[in-house]
Amino acid sequence: MASLQPLPVAFIGHGNPNNVFGGNRYTDAWAAFGTAVRPRAILVVSAHWYVGATRVTAAAHPRTVHDFASYRPALFAFTYPAPGDPVLAHRVRDLLTPTHVQLDERWGFDHGAWAVLANAYPAADIPVVQLSIDRTQPPAFHYELAARLAPLRDEGVLILASGNIIHNIEILRSDWDGAPAGWEERFASDVDHRLARGDHAGLVAYDRLGPDATLAVPTPDHYLPLLYALGLQRSGERVETLVGGADGDGLGMLSIAIR
């Protein structure tokens, strides 16, 4: 199925699960994006499916995964009943060959997916497939793997990567004030500038960007989805900020579209 215009690629900073209920500048931006972009299917790369293999959800009716603790009961009752798309799952597996991709019928939509999708596509009527992040692989692997998914953009599939460019739970939980002042703003600004000038190499080698990056990306899980979006950027395409900024407290929820 070919479309006249390739669909954009999105990287969404999903924040915490409570964003499923909307009502802030981030969720408003996701909703506006969803209103403007209507794909036939969505492939989500979520920070919360971070396992020792590359897997793709292949169930016809994936479950809603409540992959957290200590949140209000309404979150555990929430479901996102979008259908799966086993045909798309097979297509993803074929595109990623020779990387071994496991078809997975046990995982469903985790909160990295549904907290965003419930705002962008509240009707839950667009099929959704999730791709895991193989945590055993180094950053360049993910950037290169994403590039192999490029044909999907011409087939009506929205590729939506969901993470956070700044995600430091320990700082989020604590009152620690030992971090250098302004580190979040500096790192967010550094990422913005590198995105604007297409410095993919610098963003892939994020662990060489100094102490601010060390604090912003203490573990790779929430940052790696950004590399999936970058790996799909085509020549001549620009990065558009949907909503930006670093709100402090160890979290940065930059969201971008590449088109």
Place this chain on the structure above:
Amino acid sequence: MTLAQTIDRGLDELDGLFAAALSAAVPNPAAFTFSELPLGFHGLRDLLFALGVLNEGENEAALIVGLARERLRHAPDAEVGHLAKEAWYYLRTSIDPTWQLDPEPPSIPAILAYLATVLGERIAALTATPPPGFTDPTPTAERRTLLQRLRTKSSS
């Protein structure tokens, strides 16, 4: 000794310590003989985490070193520096959440040795002071009456 050999040896040692720690941590280790413990746990390590014998960072560090072993088994020259870094972060912040910046490189052998050391200490502490098992506070006579009443109810 290669890194892969070091990891193999260290994880084998930890597996033995996981089993010993579990026996020391549960009040009735003989139950393992009669039950497959249908708790959905992934292994001894995760069960120790559930029991609080390993904290989250220690559990995650051991998990990640296991992933490094799988990667090195598949490809002896595989890059595992990113895994070492992630495991080191989890372990060091489990000790002190504010240990956020560490200019020295991570060390998988040090992670393995640390985990073996603290597990050894915890096994000794658990063995010296076994956790109490559950004791039913209800008198035997009441239990007898309950069962008899339920039998009468179910047969009527």
